[in-house]
Amino acid sequence: MTAKARKKFRSRIAEAAYETASGLNRIGLIDARTMREFDAACLTTIEPLTGKQILALRGREGVFARVLNAKPKLVSEWERSETKPSGSSLKLFSIAKAHGHAAIS
Template sequence: MTAKRFKSDAFEAIHSAASGLRKAKVIDTKTMREYEDLCLEEPPHFEAKDIVLIRKAAKVSQPIFALYLNTSTSTVQKWESGQKHPSGMAARLLQVVKKHGLEVLT
């Protein structure tokens, strides 16, 4: 399971309190989802052109880029054509590569 990323320490404390209330059945699942939306950081969103720019800045081909990101060349091609969008861990890895370069993954 991926660790939850909170917007701040304060939001983490609010989420923790809400989780306790949920376990005690004081708040319902719908309300807990509202706390999740409020407190948790959204994964980054990348458009096709963003992914192309990140890969080209790294000066690698699609197959090499896919190897670094532990995905398939086909997936990278779909991201770059806009047929799919990276989510979850892939989006986080792209965020890291954009900020620190591909070398950080070696």
């Protein structure tokens, strides 16, 4: 897998299963629908978070603005539900929620 296409997996076993399925997909033995099922089963999912969830995650896991490469004011706005994280910030929160702070730092 190239660095450009790097994915975050739930576990090493999930990564191995996904790599096997990807190979089978490339040679035509697994269809696109089945690969989408593997995506759902193996990859870390991105879920929208409420301000309270972000605050609890930050407190529990120590996810800080510098790790997310965001200004402290923006993180505060997320925690107060004034704005919502999106893109890479939301993905990093999802990874931290699933695997802990060490997975993103």
